[in-house]
Structure formats: C-alpha cells, structure tokens
Amino acid sequence: MQAQSASQQAEIVANILQRQRRDPARLVQVLREIDEVLGELTPEVLAMVGEQLKRPFAEVAGVAGFYHFLELEQRARYRIFWSDNIIEQMQGSTELREEMCRLLWIEPGRASEDGLVKVGLTSCIGMGDQGPALLVNGRTVTRMTRARVAAMVELIRGGALVGNWPEEWFAVADNIRRRDILLGRSYKAGAAIAAALARGPAAMLGEIQSARLRGRGGAGFSTAQKWQACRDAPGDVRYVVCNADEGEPGTFKDRVLLSAYADLVFEGMCIAGLCIGARQGLLYLRGEYRYLLEALEANLARRRAAGLLGRDILGAAGYDFDIEIHLGAGAYVCGEESALLESLAGKRGVPRNRPPFPVTHGYLDCPTAVNNAETLAAACLIAENGGVCYAAIGTEMSTGSKLLSVSGDCARPGIYEYPFGVTVAQVLADAGANDTQAVQVSGPSGVCVAPEEFGRRLAFEDLPSAGAFMVFGASRDMFEVARNFAHFFAHESCGFCTPCRVGTALVKNLMDKINAGHGSPADINELFKLQRLMESTAHCGLGHSACNPVADTLKKFRPAYQRRLHSTEFEPAFDLDYALSQARQMTGRDDAGAHLANES
Amino acid sequence: MSDVFLLDGEQVPFTVGQTVMAAARAAGRYIPHLCWHPEFQPHGSCRLCTVKADGHFAAACTLAARPGMTVDNRTAELDDQRRTLLQMLFVEGNHFCPSCEKSGACKLQATAYELKMMTPHFDHFFPDRAVDASHPDLLLDFNRCILCELCVRASRDADGKNVFAITGRGIKSHLIVNSPSGRLADTAMSLADRAASVCPVGVILAKGRGFVIPIGERRYDRQQIGAAEEQ
Amino acid sequence: MKPKIATTSLAGCFGCHMSLLDIDLRLLELLQRVEFDRSPINDIKTVGPCAIGLIEGGVCNAENVEVLREFRRHCKIIVAFGACAVNGGLPAQRNHLDLRDILEEVYQTSPGLAPGCSIPNDPELPLPLNKVHPIHEIVRVDYFLPGCPPSAEAIWKFLNDLIIGRTPVLGHGLLRYD
Known part of the structure; x- marks a missing residue:
C-alpha cells in the first residue's frame, strides 16, 4: 500500500468499479476492495464512487462509516487488528498487544506519525482455538507469541511486504477433534446434487421436512418451512443466501466448514436453489475470513468447470444455479439475516423492520432463503440419505448433529461434531477441560452455564447454540468475562435504536466503573434495569440479548462483582481526584487543596 | 369495513x-x-x-x-421505559434547553414533560459535536440530534435531494450532509425543503427566526404534547 | 420543631435563588413552617443537620465537591435545584473544550492580557475539574427540580409537597427545562 497520486487513485477506483459492474448494490464490495488497495477511503474517493454508482455522497459515506475495517481517518501501511475475544485475552493477547505498541512507539488505536503502522482491536476473528490472533492488512495471523511480536515489529520497521512474511504465521489449523455424520462422511463431488435432482424439488423439500432440519444459526427455525415459504412467495427471481458471517465471539465452525468442507456448503446452496427455484446464490463471508476468499473462488471455478454450477447443472435442462461471494467488512450485526441482506445490497447493516420477512422480501426485495452455512451442509446429508435417516439422530426437537467451536481452558480446543443432545459435561470431558467454573454457550448472546448445570443438553429444547462453547477454568474472573462482552456489544451495536445504541454504551461504562473500583450496589441495580429495558424495547436480537451476559453472571457469579464494589453507598460517576489532573498540571499545584478524596 | x-x-x-x-x-x-x-x-x-x-x-x-x-x-411499566429511553437520549447528546431556540416547540422536551422526566438520571456523555453555520438560511446544531432520521427521510422521499445520511455505528452514529466538505452550504439544501422544517428537536433551524414566537407561547407551551399532537 | 432547609449555589448564577425569592410574600408563609439553615438568604456559612438541602448549580471545581458532600452528609433530602444542578447547565457547555486550553486562553493567550500573566496557582483558589458535572454524578440525589430557573410557582409547589411529605409532582407549565 504505497501512497498514490490522485490520477493513480482514480484509475484504481475506476478499475474496481468496472470489475464490480458499476452495480450500486455492490457498494460494500467496491469500498472494501478500494480500501484494501489504497489503505483508506478519503472523501474524494467516496465522492468518486458515489458519482459512478449514482448514489449520493452522504449515503456512500454513511455506508463506509458503518464497517469497522473500512479506514476513513488515518491511513497506515500496516493495519493491525488484534482479536479482542476474551479467550484470547486469557491467552495473553492484551500483554502482547501492549508489547507491540511499546516496541513500535505508538499509542493503541492511533496510526504512527509517519503513517507506517496502526495497532487496534477488533471483535473476535474466529481463531479462539489458536489464538492470540490478529489481522494484518486483512490477513490472519494465529498463535501470536512474544517472539512473533518482536519479529513482526522488525519486519514492519523494515517495510517488508506482508506477502513476504513467514508463511507459517498465516497457518490456520482446522482442529477437527470429533467427527460425526457430517464431518465423518466421505465426499463425492456432485453426489448430493445428483441425489436431490433425482428426487425432484418437491420431494427434496419433503425430505428436509421429514428430517425436521432446523437452522444452525441459533434460532432454530424450520428449514423446510422457510424454503417452502420462499418457494411459494410471489415473484420470478429468488435467491439463496448462505450466512457465513459467524461473528459470535467464540464461534469458528463456519471457518472450518469453508476451509475443509466448502463443497458441502456450495452443494447445499445448489440444493436450496433447486427446492425454492432460485438461480442465484450469494455467500456472505465475514470480512475476518478474507484469507479464505481465493480458495473459495477457485473452488467455485472448479465446480463451474465440472458442471456443478452454472447452466443445466449435471446436465439437467433448466437447472441453472451459480454462486457469488460477498465479503463483509467488520460488522457483527450483519449476522442478523435482515442486516446481512442490507449489507449485501450495499447498505449499512441495520436490521430491517419485520414483516415483511426475507422469504418474501429478501435480497433486492425478492424472495430469499437465508441459511446458515452449517444448515446448508446438512441438507447434502439429507439429499443423499433421506430425511427419516437424518431425523433418527439427535433428539426429538433437534435432529441431526451440531458443530461446536470449543475454546478456552481445555486441553483440546477445536471443532467437535456431536449428535444434538450431548451434555455440557460430556463436551468438557472430551475437550480435556478440568476444574471448569463456567461455560458460555453460544457466545455473549447465549447463556452462561455454571457447574451445577453441566448436565444440561445442547439442543433447542434445552441449551440452544449457534456453536460457541467457551470454557472458563476455576481461576478465571467471570466479571472480566462479562465486561469483555459488554465492550463487544457496545462496539457492535448498529446504533439504529435508542435502547441498544445508548444502553450498550451505558452498560460498558458501568462495567468499567465497577472495574475501576468505583462501583456501588446502585450500579448493579442500574445494570439490571438496563437489561430489562433492552430486552423489551430494542429493535433486534442483538439489543435484546446484549445485556444477557451481564445479567447471567450477576445471577450466577455475583461475588465476582461484589468484591469489586467500593462501598455499600453511592459512588461518584467518575474519579474525582483524577478530574483535577489537568488543573494541577496547568497550575503546578500539588497541595492538599489540589486533591479530592474519592470517598463521599 | x-x-x-x-x-x-x-x-x-x-x-x-x-x-x-x-x-x-x-x-x-x-x-x-x-x-x-x-x-x-x-x-x-x-x-x-x-x-x-x-x-x-x-x-x-x-x-x-x-x-x-x-x-x-x-401503563406505568411502559411509561417508565419511555422515561428511561428519553433519559438516554438526553445524556447521549448535549441538550441544554435554556440556550436552545427550539425550546417549547421541541418534541423531545415536550415528550419528557408529558412523561414527567425530572432528571436525565444517567451520567452524561457530553459528546463533542461541531455546529455547522455555513448555510445562509439554515443552522445545523448536531448537539441535539436524536438520530430519528426524519430529515434523512424527508430529504430523500419528499425533497428528492438526499441531503442527510447517518454514518458511524453504535454510540458514534451521527448525522452527516451530502458534500465531501461536510458543509451544509455545499449541498442542495434550501429553506423551502420539507427537511428544513421536519426536525423534531433543535438540529435544523432556520436562521433569524428563532424567537419570532416568544418562549411561553409556543406549541407545547400552550398544550401538552399528547393533546397538541392529536389535533 | 420546624424542619430546617439549607440552600447553596455551586457552579450556578444564583438565578434559582432569585426565583426562590420570587415566591414573594409566600416567603413569610414558608418561614412559619421551616427554618433556614446555611443559605445565601441569611448568610449563615456552615450547614448543620437539615431536613432538606437545595443545591443550585453544577459541580465545576474542588470546592463545589466539598460543599456538595457537606450538604449530603447533613441533609436528609438533597434536591438538585435548577438546570445546572440537574444536568450541568450552562457551565457544562465548556465540556467539549479541553480544560488546559481554556486556562491557557483565559490567562495567557487571549488579547488584552498584561504581559507576563500566568495561570493563578494560589492554594486559596479551588481547582477546576476537567469537566463540569451535574450533582447526581457526585452524590446521591433524592429529588430533581429542573428549570433555568424553575419558576416561583414550581418552587412553591415543589417545596410544599416536600414539606408535607408528598412526592413532588409538577404539572404542565410548571415542569420546564428552560
């Protein structure tokens, strides 16, 4: 990323726009690519893009300002984002990041004066099983150590291209620890599509129905019902969207599916297309998984060449289906399906008002089936073996298997595939977790489970989960866990509705206040009050659940909060003595009158 | 029927x-x-x-x-929630009613009166937001923005001008105008636009008209918002 | 024994106190029912045990903090009296500026200052806080009476309610923030 002259910039922008077909709906893709090449999005560049795509400047700037990875302020040749996942904090990421900033002589979150490097934070990048991890100019580096920090700092100082950095830094292991029906089967290209074709769309949908397949994104909506509704919705053009925006901290199963089982996901999309009558599929890949893009594109090209994508798939006349990949740019809320559809259409990722639902008004307002990558992969199994066979596995309300992303205090972090209904205790035992204090099931928006509940089952009827399984050993501080989650939600709130926009910021401030030793029971009551408000008035699921980790830990790990409280009385909102610091500095005073005791 | x-x-x-x-x-x-x-x-x-x-x-x-x-x-429960939401809006921005020319005609203030909000309750954010006085006829005071997007909708849907948009995310969400300079004067905005008069609070103000109607005789001075709205 | 009321003005303009005087003859009525402790009205300088403390103004310096805490210790009921006490008010409009820049500009760089001017550092002067805060961010506050200033009618209604032991309620026209 060298600084470019204005004419070079214009040429780069023009080329990218050309490649993106000057499609206003591809605005996020356009901005992401320009940002990747130029390293920043200046007002001039945004104006150029707006003009070419015939979208107002303010709208383009509004979209650019929404996504965390798009740089609007300070260009830096090396942009580093450390993953702010609590699991990686437990692995020492905070100390390593501070060390990196110290060695580079920079402040966290601010580009160096010479525009060389910027070191910041971002929400979990899906590497909890091999952290601490970071992104450098969009590329994932895992297993950071002090030695790697030191070596990286040297390379940055020397101006070495990221592409020339040691290859092993960029290695991402799959860490598959347990395989079951999905990960254990042998894959034969096109077999699932052929099976679905042989059954025909209606019968295939019938198999999904009898499999009682439910969405793997966490909510567990019936896949057959969704596909049927989409198939029945009026309209000529339909879409299949694969949601691979797994942003829930602690989740990384889609990463493994897309690196080792991408064929299953793509064939699942083809099957969905067949069932609902769609000719176009879109895979929304989270920006954090940018490193997977080339391999996935190559896979799609192979499939086209093999007649598994494109026109008349497997020779079936009229069965046309193709897949495009869209990359996100750093926004957890885009995992919510309507926000994802907004983002796909080149807008800010704000969840929509519903109804109408995506099955009737989805991508570009056409009927759209949005499915989790894991759900689509499961559809392949059902196509080949039939729904009854699939429904025999798992529990009554939760058929089939589930991929769990296990991370934290255990000997064997990684991906575990279990039939639904496995107990928390079983997973802990298999992963080699001893002396476990708590498990955060399904990430920050899920449930914090204490030891007396380890007999509970992972299934929609007990503990529903999108897959995250974060293990906290006895020595961990559950307040610090909840505080990390509070910061996460404040960072990821889209800002659309009042309760979530302001509420997540207030919760974060209160948690920081308690952490700084200025908390009181009044602050704990405030947290409960905010949780109730957000749960009942927020616009979408993010806001509804944003305070859950705090409320959960307050109920189950209250002493972790209480031991931090300063007193049983009211405590000021801020550090009073610190609030005199600027005046002390300017007057040079340090007498008794120039200080305030912090007790009231 | x-x-x-x-x-x-x-x-x-x-x-x-x-x-x-x-x-x-x-x-x-x-x-x-x-x-x-x-x-x-x-x-x-x-x-x-x-x-x-x-x-x-x-x-x-x-x-x-x-x-x-x-x-x-x-109900008491719902009005309590509403009061809390209003308090959130009051501490999120800089709402100094005594120095605001919209006082008495402001929906945020009038709704807070109606719901008997006696205090903003939370700790104030005191954000730093600049005022844009570049336009000859209109003033933008972003300190009072509640992100309702009525101006965004009015400019887009009624005026066909797209003068306003929201950028940023979370608590950093904020209103911007349609010019790379960031100045209202460099947009197509005019005093006659629907967007110029739709702001429920005191962000978009016509210059030179602030006190044509004296404080005490304004819309919500005369009537509570509930009654005034439904006429 | 009559309940005692104390009043003070922190970072305020005494406008709220002027409005209190605007209850006019009703002041006499008030005095039959309460006794004034520390207040600018009687110039008593120290606060003793009181039923009610009315705090005008926000908190802008170290002395404001001390006085506010003193009132909190002695008063059963603390009332944020007027806009500045409730939300920082006018003085809080400096909050978007850095205090160091303010001090520098006021005492050192603005035009018209005598040469060699410096930022006062006499220990007798209270140091300003980095930001101005409403009083509820420093101590627990029981009631809030907004308004810049609250009208005499609002004050009268509010105090009457408090003295009787009723939660103060201000109807349309009495509850104002401006």
Whole structure:
C-alpha cells in the first residue's frame, strides 16, 4: 500500500468499479476492495464512487462509516487488528498487544506519525482455538507469541511486504477433534446434487421436512418451512443466501466448514436453489475470513468447470444455479439475516423492520432463503440419505448433529461434531477441560452455564447454540468475562435504536466503573434495569440479548462483582481526584487543596 | 369495513394494513413517539412507542393492527421505559434547553414533560459535536440530534435531494450532509425543503427566526404534547 | 420543631435563588413552617443537620465537591435545584473544550492580557475539574427540580409537597427545562 497520486487513485477506483459492474448494490464490495488497495477511503474517493454508482455522497459515506475495517481517518501501511475475544485475552493477547505498541512507539488505536503502522482491536476473528490472533492488512495471523511480536515489529520497521512474511504465521489449523455424520462422511463431488435432482424439488423439500432440519444459526427455525415459504412467495427471481458471517465471539465452525468442507456448503446452496427455484446464490463471508476468499473462488471455478454450477447443472435442462461471494467488512450485526441482506445490497447493516420477512422480501426485495452455512451442509446429508435417516439422530426437537467451536481452558480446543443432545459435561470431558467454573454457550448472546448445570443438553429444547462453547477454568474472573462482552456489544451495536445504541454504551461504562473500583450496589441495580429495558424495547436480537451476559453472571457469579464494589453507598460517576489532573498540571499545584478524596 | 383492537381497554377502529400507531392517531389517541411522522414511512428507531400487544413488546409504529388485539399503551411499566429511553437520549447528546431556540416547540422536551422526566438520571456523555453555520438560511446544531432520521427521510422521499445520511455505528452514529466538505452550504439544501422544517428537536433551524414566537407561547407551551399532537 | 432547609449555589448564577425569592410574600408563609439553615438568604456559612438541602448549580471545581458532600452528609433530602444542578447547565457547555486550553486562553493567550500573566496557582483558589458535572454524578440525589430557573410557582409547589411529605409532582407549565 504505497501512497498514490490522485490520477493513480482514480484509475484504481475506476478499475474496481468496472470489475464490480458499476452495480450500486455492490457498494460494500467496491469500498472494501478500494480500501484494501489504497489503505483508506478519503472523501474524494467516496465522492468518486458515489458519482459512478449514482448514489449520493452522504449515503456512500454513511455506508463506509458503518464497517469497522473500512479506514476513513488515518491511513497506515500496516493495519493491525488484534482479536479482542476474551479467550484470547486469557491467552495473553492484551500483554502482547501492549508489547507491540511499546516496541513500535505508538499509542493503541492511533496510526504512527509517519503513517507506517496502526495497532487496534477488533471483535473476535474466529481463531479462539489458536489464538492470540490478529489481522494484518486483512490477513490472519494465529498463535501470536512474544517472539512473533518482536519479529513482526522488525519486519514492519523494515517495510517488508506482508506477502513476504513467514508463511507459517498465516497457518490456520482446522482442529477437527470429533467427527460425526457430517464431518465423518466421505465426499463425492456432485453426489448430493445428483441425489436431490433425482428426487425432484418437491420431494427434496419433503425430505428436509421429514428430517425436521432446523437452522444452525441459533434460532432454530424450520428449514423446510422457510424454503417452502420462499418457494411459494410471489415473484420470478429468488435467491439463496448462505450466512457465513459467524461473528459470535467464540464461534469458528463456519471457518472450518469453508476451509475443509466448502463443497458441502456450495452443494447445499445448489440444493436450496433447486427446492425454492432460485438461480442465484450469494455467500456472505465475514470480512475476518478474507484469507479464505481465493480458495473459495477457485473452488467455485472448479465446480463451474465440472458442471456443478452454472447452466443445466449435471446436465439437467433448466437447472441453472451459480454462486457469488460477498465479503463483509467488520460488522457483527450483519449476522442478523435482515442486516446481512442490507449489507449485501450495499447498505449499512441495520436490521430491517419485520414483516415483511426475507422469504418474501429478501435480497433486492425478492424472495430469499437465508441459511446458515452449517444448515446448508446438512441438507447434502439429507439429499443423499433421506430425511427419516437424518431425523433418527439427535433428539426429538433437534435432529441431526451440531458443530461446536470449543475454546478456552481445555486441553483440546477445536471443532467437535456431536449428535444434538450431548451434555455440557460430556463436551468438557472430551475437550480435556478440568476444574471448569463456567461455560458460555453460544457466545455473549447465549447463556452462561455454571457447574451445577453441566448436565444440561445442547439442543433447542434445552441449551440452544449457534456453536460457541467457551470454557472458563476455576481461576478465571467471570466479571472480566462479562465486561469483555459488554465492550463487544457496545462496539457492535448498529446504533439504529435508542435502547441498544445508548444502553450498550451505558452498560460498558458501568462495567468499567465497577472495574475501576468505583462501583456501588446502585450500579448493579442500574445494570439490571438496563437489561430489562433492552430486552423489551430494542429493535433486534442483538439489543435484546446484549445485556444477557451481564445479567447471567450477576445471577450466577455475583461475588465476582461484589468484591469489586467500593462501598455499600453511592459512588461518584467518575474519579474525582483524577478530574483535577489537568488543573494541577496547568497550575503546578500539588497541595492538599489540589486533591479530592474519592470517598463521599 | 373496519375492524377494531383494544388500546388501553378502549376500542380503536383500523383498516387492513394500518399500524397500531396510525390507527391510534386517526382515533385521536396518543402513543408517545419521536421518530414517527404521519407523512413518512415508519422507522421504528426511537422505540418510545413500544407498547405491549397481546402480552408482547412491540413498536406501535411498525406493528400492524390485528382484529381483537389487546394493546397496552399508557401503563406505568411502559411509561417508565419511555422515561428511561428519553433519559438516554438526553445524556447521549448535549441538550441544554435554556440556550436552545427550539425550546417549547421541541418534541423531545415536550415528550419528557408529558412523561414527567425530572432528571436525565444517567451520567452524561457530553459528546463533542461541531455546529455547522455555513448555510445562509439554515443552522445545523448536531448537539441535539436524536438520530430519528426524519430529515434523512424527508430529504430523500419528499425533497428528492438526499441531503442527510447517518454514518458511524453504535454510540458514534451521527448525522452527516451530502458534500465531501461536510458543509451544509455545499449541498442542495434550501429553506423551502420539507427537511428544513421536519426536525423534531433543535438540529435544523432556520436562521433569524428563532424567537419570532416568544418562549411561553409556543406549541407545547400552550398544550401538552399528547393533546397538541392529536389535533 | 420546624424542619430546617439549607440552600447553596455551586457552579450556578444564583438565578434559582432569585426565583426562590420570587415566591414573594409566600416567603413569610414558608418561614412559619421551616427554618433556614446555611443559605445565601441569611448568610449563615456552615450547614448543620437539615431536613432538606437545595443545591443550585453544577459541580465545576474542588470546592463545589466539598460543599456538595457537606450538604449530603447533613441533609436528609438533597434536591438538585435548577438546570445546572440537574444536568450541568450552562457551565457544562465548556465540556467539549479541553480544560488546559481554556486556562491557557483565559490567562495567557487571549488579547488584552498584561504581559507576563500566568495561570493563578494560589492554594486559596479551588481547582477546576476537567469537566463540569451535574450533582447526581457526585452524590446521591433524592429529588430533581429542573428549570433555568424553575419558576416561583414550581418552587412553591415543589417545596410544599416536600414539606408535607408528598412526592413532588409538577404539572404542565410548571415542569420546564428552560
């Protein structure tokens, strides 16, 4: 990323726009690519893009300002984002990041004066099983150590291209620890599509129905019902969207599916297309998984060449289906399906008002089936073996298997595939977790489970989960866990509705206040009050659940909060003595009158 | 033919497709709101109009009325929530009513009066937001923005100009104007635009008119917002 | 024994106190029912045990903090009296500026200052806080009476309610923030 002259910039922008077909709906893709090449999005560049795509400047700037990875302020040749996942904090990421900033002589979150490097934070990048991890100019580096920090700092100082950095830094292991029906089967290209074709769309949908397949994104909506509704919705053009925006901290199963089982996901999309009558599929890949893009594109090209994508798939006349990949740019809320559809259409990722639902008004307002990558992969199994066979596995309300992303205090972090209904205790035992204090099931928006509940089952009827399984050993501080989650939600709130926009910021401030030793029971009551408000008035699921980790830990790990409280009385909102610091500095005073005791 | 639903125990007629908010308004019933405006598409962002419909919380402005539905509106629980949402809006921005020329005609202030908000309660954010006085006829004071997006909708849907948009995310969300310079003077905005008069608070102000109507004689000085709105 | 009321003005303009005087003859009525402790009205300088403390103004310096805490210790009921006490008010409009820049500009760089001017550092002067805060961010506050200033009618209604032991309620026209 060298600084470019204005004419070079214009040429780069023009080329990218050309490649993106000057499609206003591809605005996020356009901005992401320009940002990747130029390293920043200046007002001039945004104006150029707006003009070419015939979208107002303010709208383009509004979209650019929404996504965390798009740089609007300070260009830096090396942009580093450390993953702010609590699991990686437990692995020492905070100390390593501070060390990196110290060695580079920079402040966290601010580009160096010479525009060389910027070191910041971002929400979990899906590497909890091999952290601490970071992104450098969009590329994932895992297993950071002090030695790697030191070596990286040297390379940055020397101006070495990221592409020339040691290859092993960029290695991402799959860490598959347990395989079951999905990960254990042998894959034969096109077999699932052929099976679905042989059954025909209606019968295939019938198999999904009898499999009682439910969405793997966490909510567990019936896949057959969704596909049927989409198939029945009026309209000529339909879409299949694969949601691979797994942003829930602690989740990384889609990463493994897309690196080792991408064929299953793509064939699942083809099957969905067949069932609902769609000719176009879109895979929304989270920006954090940018490193997977080339391999996935190559896979799609192979499939086209093999007649598994494109026109008349497997020779079936009229069965046309193709897949495009869209990359996100750093926004957890885009995992919510309507926000994802907004983002796909080149807008800010704000969840929509519903109804109408995506099955009737989805991508570009056409009927759209949005499915989790894991759900689509499961559809392949059902196509080949039939729904009854699939429904025999798992529990009554939760058929089939589930991929769990296990991370934290255990000997064997990684991906575990279990039939639904496995107990928390079983997973802990298999992963080699001893002396476990708590498990955060399904990430920050899920449930914090204490030891007396380890007999509970992972299934929609007990503990529903999108897959995250974060293990906290006895020595961990559950307040610090909840505080990390509070910061996460404040960072990821889209800002659309009042309760979530302001509420997540207030919760974060209160948690920081308690952490700084200025908390009181009044602050704990405030947290409960905010949780109730957000749960009942927020616009979408993010806001509804944003305070859950705090409320959960307050109920189950209250002493972790209480031991931090300063007193049983009211405590000021801020550090009073610190609030005199600027005046002390300017007057040079340090007498008794120039200080305030912090007790009231 | 119209159906009815129950709003705080009283029948409200509605037509198919009408929202609870629109039907209540047509019946002269007040549901507190800030981002909703009868001329524009419902937005559902301020959440002040959250009601309990058949036991479930929902924003009245986006909720389609159903026959026989029971809607709680002015209950102590819901008004408490509304007061808290108002407090959030007050501490999020810089709302100094004594120095605001919109005082007395401001929906945020009037709604807070109606809900008897005595204090902003939370710790103030005191954000740093610049004022834009570049336009010859209009002033933008972003300190008071509540992100209702009425100006965004009005400029886009009524004026066809797209002068306003929201950028940023979370607590850093903020209003911007349609020019790379960031100045209102460099946009197509004019005093006659619908967007120039739609702001419910004191962000978009016509210059030189601030005190044409003296404080004490303004819309919500004369009447509580509930009564004033439903006329 | 009559309940005692204390009043003070922190970072305020005494406008709220002027408005209190605007209850006019009703002041005499008030005095039959309460006794004034520390207050600018009687110039008593120290606060003793009181039923009610009315705090005008926000908190802008170290002395404001001390006085506010003193009132909190002695008063059963603390009332944020007027806009500045409730939300920082006018003085809080400096909050978007850096205090160091303010001090520098006021005492060192603005035009018209005598040469060699410096930022005062006399220990007798209270140091300003980095930001101005409403009083509820420093101590627990029981009631809030907004308004810049609250009108005499609002004050009268509010105090009457408090003295009787009723939660103060201000109707339309009495509850104002401006």
